[in-house]
Amino acid sequence: MKNLFIAIALILSFGAHAQSYKFRISGKIQTEKEKMPIEAATVHLEKVKDSSIVSYTISDDKGYFALEGKAFHKDVKLFISFIGMDNYSKLISLDKTPDVNLGTINLKEESNMLNEVVIKSRAPITIKKDTLEFNVKSFKTKKDANVEDLLKKLPGVEVDEEGKITVNGKPVNKILVNGKPFFGNDPTITTKNLSKEIIEKVQITDTKSKSEAFSGEKGDANNQTINLTIKKENNKGWFGRVSAGGGTDERYEGATMVNRFDNNQRFSVLASANNINSPGFSFGEIQKMFGNGSGVWFSGNGSFSVGGRRFGGGSGIITSKTAGATYADEYGKGFDVNADYFYSGSNSKDVSRNNREFTLPDRRYFTNSNSNSDNENHNHSINVELDIEIDSTFLINVNPSFILNQRESIFNTFEESLDENQVVTNEFNSSTFSTSDAKNFQNRIDITKRFGKKGSFIKATVENQIDQSNGEDFNNSTINIFGTTPSSEIRNQKSTIDNELNSIRSRISYRIPLIAKKLFIDTKYRFRRDERTNVESTFDFDNNTNDFTIFNTDLSSNFTYNDITKTPSIDLVYNVKKWRFSFEVGQVNRTLENIDLLRPNLSLEKDFNNITLDGTFRYRFDSKASVYFNYSLDNNAPSLNQLQPFSDVTNPSNIITGNPNLKPSQTHRIYANFNKYNWQKRTGFFMYMGGSLTNNQIVNRTSIDDNLVRTSTYDNADGVYDFWSGANYNKNIKLDSITTINLRLGTRVNGNRSVNILNDVDNIAETLSVTPNIGFSFNWNKIVSIEPRYDLTFSKTSYNVDSFLDQEFTSHRVRIRTKTNVPKKLEWRNDVNYTYNPNVIGFNQSAWFWNSTLAYSILNDKATITLKAYDLLNQNTNARRIATANYIEDSESTVLQQYFMLGFSWKFNSLGKKGKIRDYDFSF
Incomplete structure (x- = not known):
């Protein structure tokens, strides 16, 4: 069958060539x-x-x-x-x-x-100074295409399987609609829910803040902004979508989004609910309906985010629900309003286990742990953006926001430590229940005033933040220590926790032109003050009163912590058409002070004064190529818990104490990239490299006794580094007007040197990994699409203490995505992943992961019936291995298992000239 398919494709291709x-x-x-x-x-x-x-x-x-x-x-x-x-x-x-x-x-x-206007609108691409503009009419897509489908057709623009967008190798971090945010610049909501048919132009430029754009400053050369301009005749009316689905294993999803555009006024609402680990915004796009939708990121604690918005509070199986609204309008000349409200709620359940092998200078030991969690999270956020243009030289931006978070969690864990003979030396069993309520208010005011015509301006920014949180923790745990001096401790405790943060940050800069619009001196001053208050009161259970009434001093705290930073700096900036250079030098004056009311002897005050440096260079060879270089020197002071000589005995088998003699870490960072896109040959090349070297890096210093009880503090270490580099090459080969091949080649190189101190011996781990990859996409007549990709990773970790434990392994990943439209109204998509990791111990080393979806269009393409299969082979796994300076860990946790789901989605659109309702016709 495979050979027959290839033969048919070749015959069709040759036939096309014969007529061309x-x-x-x-x-x-x-x-x-x-x-x-x-x-x-x-x-x-x-x-x-x-x-x-x-x-x-x-x-x-x-x-x-x-x-x-x-x-x-x-x-x-x-x-x-x-x-x-x-x-x-x-x-x-x-x-x-x-x-x-x-x-x-x-x-x-x-x-x-x-005549210029008429002809110009027909050009596929137009370059206007630093802006690249695409005419949407020139790029054909499938029916009912969204913005993401459109972006994939644009030369130099790449959208990967995770939904991240790059332009000539540079990431896109902001997407605007008619120059304004759409749901807080969330790229996923914009690209997946706006139809291609309403877009007229796609404009791409370096990312700038509104203040930078107003003052005439150059933006961020390493990040891109996409602005979608809507056709004037399509900027008034209603459009949106509704979707729902139900499946096996009680899986479900449902979502809706409704938009009202009326020229400068815009209003949108959305809502969704599902239990398939999806944020709910990708319901209308078939290829992203597998539960690991585009733009979704899962953190180590299991929360996940899309487009920068956080959902959930735990790993494993996540049931989520969302609702939101956004509003934008212009009130008179120079007064713009953008506002949005967003609610996200989730329940997440997870069961995980991990095994660690620790290396000591004189021996080895092991830990095994199992845990399960159940987290409930509710989050409400309100964001407002006001732009007030007093006149053509004076702009004020005001951005207040408010967040309310409520959380409830249950966490049970069991951990045991074993010596090198696999004899249990201690064990820890804990069950906790916690609740918390947190409020966060932030406001930022930017004031920008331009002077004259030489590029002079003054900018001032004031930000304030108020955080308040309170909660309760109930802990029931048992600690057993075996060996020559056995002991046992049982805890039944309640803790009340109150935290508050009051922060004020301000910046002011004045630009002095030395050569009009070319050479400038920027004088800057930054001030920041963070005041944190922490009161944690822990009570042991009293069997006599049958209540938590015995105050536990060792597990309680009451302190106020101030972090004050003052940074004057001066920046030399040279900016012409071809190249840009800037070099900034500053003096950081930082004071850390802690007032401990429970333990006055631990109060402290520390001053840290250091120089900071930052230099950038960018050169644009021509309209096709540019190079960028950046160097910085940063100094980071220790945190309070690292400085304060307070012993945390929450886990008696792992006691942690701060070190008041720590020095601030000093980090040198470099980054460089080169990108080129050849419009004649349709080839793109992007190369990057970067790294950091840190002296006085704050690391763990741990002592482990014969019973494997750990006593840890912090120390400074030199020579900690990491580096990364990579290159990507892509070439678009147009065989004829209906057949294209897009070839992609790339590689990534990562390395690091980490240090920690065990029993007074430096443990150093050096890791190097190289990941070459190759892939291509074959598209024929909008009917057949095949996208295979292969990643090969070579990884090696070396230890200075015991070279016998050196790790060296090769892992493989293959991904194949296919799409067919035969017959025309039936779309069949497949997403097949194969992973092989030969060095995972105790878990699956290889797995196939296959998602498949059938979608049939009905009602003149206004609606779609879908049948999707998630994890068709029932082999989904998230087993992984990590290696650090002194241990190797294998871990595994709950993942979404196989399910089948039948769904229905419907789109509507009444956008048209002057609000006139038109027929629901999506062909173009």
Whole structure:
């Protein structure tokens, strides 16, 4: 069957080739007056018959261009456009000669504005200074496509299986709609819920804050912002979707989103509920309906987030529910409002186990632990963004936010320690129940004032934050120590915990132009004060009163902690068209003070004064390539728990005490990248490297006795480092107008050196991993899509104490994604993963993970019936191995198991000219 499928695809491809006209059209573009070459002019080829795009490119820094490819129609029309210039067009017959050299083409200065607007709108790409603009009409997608489907079609734009977006290798960290946030800049909500048909332009530029854009500063060269502009005729009306599904093992999901656009006014609501570990926003996109949806990140404690928003509070099986609303409007000239409310609630259940093998200078020992948790979490957040433009030189931004969080959790754990002969030396059994309520209020005010025309400005920022939390913990635990001096301790305790944070942060900077709009000196001053109050009162259970009335001093605390930082700095900035340079030097004056009311002898005050450095360099070779370099020197003071000589005896088998003699750590960081996209050859290359070296790194110093009871504190160590590098290459091969192959090659290299101190001996672990990968996507006529990818990881960890424990292994991961549309209304998607890790002990070393979905469109493509199978082979696992400076850990926890689900989704859309309701037709 596999060979038959390949043969059919090849026959169809060869058939397409036989009917096509091969062409190469070249020339040079220059200005008519000065005869200067024009870089980044848009050149595109259209079919005369229906004006559809055949091919496109841009001119290089010398004005040269070349269009190569194949077309099914012999009569085509060439268009050349550039901002500020009249457009050029020419009819070409491809049956006369495959090689057409147009020689030198002179563009006149703009003379007909109306004609310019009409022609410009037809160009697939336009480069405007630092903005890359795509015309959506030029990029064909499937019916009912969303913004994510559109982005995958744009040259240089990559959307990976996790939903992360990159442009020429640079990550996209913000997506706007008509220049405004959509649900707080959440990329997943925007890309997965807005239809492609309402979008007119996709604009890509370096990420900037509103203050930076207003003051004329350059933005973040390593992050990109995508702005989606909506067609004027499609900016008034209603659109949205409704989805629901039910399946085996009592699995379910349901979601809805409704949007109302009325020119500058925008209002949207959404809601969802499911028990398949999904945030609920990907319900309308079939390929993301497998429960590990796009943009979802799972943390070590099991909470998960999408687009920066946190959901849940535990790992394992998560039942979640969400609801939200967003509103945006303009009130008169210069006053914009954006506001959103979001609720997320979850219940998560997890059972996990892990095994660790510790290495001491003179022996080894082992720990085994099992735990189960049940967490309930409710989170409400309100965000408001006000932009007040007093005049063309004065802008005020106000951003208040409020968060209310309520949490309840049950956690049971059992841990045992064994010596190198596998004899149990101690064990710890604990059952806890805790509740907490937390409130957080933050407000940020940015004030920006420009002066004159040379680039001078003054900026001031004030931020305040108030956090309040209170909770109760109930702990019932037993600690048994065996060996020559056995002991046992039983605890039955209640703790009440109250925490409060009051923070104020301010920044002010003044830019002095030395050379107008090119060379500047920025003088800056930053101030920050954090005041934390902690009161934790622990009571032991009194059998006489049958209540928790015996105050336990050892497990209680009452202190106020102040962290005060003052940082004056000066920054030299040089900025021209091709390159940008900046170098900042500052002096950090930091004071840490702790007032301990329960243990006055532990009160302390520490001053830390250090220099900070930050330098960046960026050079843009041409419209296709750029290089970036950054160096920084940071100093990080120890935290309170690391400094305060208070002994935490919560777990008597692992006692932790702070060290008041710690020094601040000093970290040197470097980062560099190079990216290039060749529009003529449709090839992209991105290379990056970075690393850090830390001296006075704060590390653990642990002593372990014969009963494997650990007593830990903190110390400073030098020579801690990490580094990372990688490269990615992609090439788009257009075999003909309906068949394309996108090839991707890449590699990642990671390394680190970690240190901790065991029984007065430095334990050093050095890890190096190399991960080459290869993949491609094959697309034929919107009917067949195949995307295989293979990752191979070589990993080695070396120890200075016992080389016998050195770890060296190779792991494999293969992923294949397929999509077929035969017949036209039936879509079949498959996502197959295979992983092999040969060095996991006690758990599965290899596993297949296969998700499959059938979707059938009905009601003129307005609705879809889906049948999806999650973990079709029932082999899902999350077993993993990690190696640190002094132990190796294998772990495993609860994962979502196989289920089948039948679902239904319906989309509606009434966007049209002047709000006129139009027919629900999604074909284009």
